Amino acid sequence: MLKEVEEKGIEVGANQALLLKKIEELTLYMIELKKENEGLKKKVATIEKATFKKNK
Incomplete structure (x- = not known):
């Protein structure tokens, strides 16, 4: 692949567009994970409160 890039070059605009698309996908994925x-975290806090009340 490196040889192909050396011989034919690379379409910078297309490559930038692809990278931007990937960044957008990863950003949306990170928002979803957050x-x-x-x-x-809320579920854990609820479970901890319930457990604490049981053990009292």
Whole structure:
């Protein structure tokens, strides 16, 4: 592949567009994971409160 790039070059605009698309996909995925993580934290807090009340 390196040889092909050396011989034919690379379309910088197309490559930049592809990279930007990937960045956008990863950003949206991170936002989704953050929301999921916040929900799980709330569930853990609820379970901890319930467990603490049982053990009292």
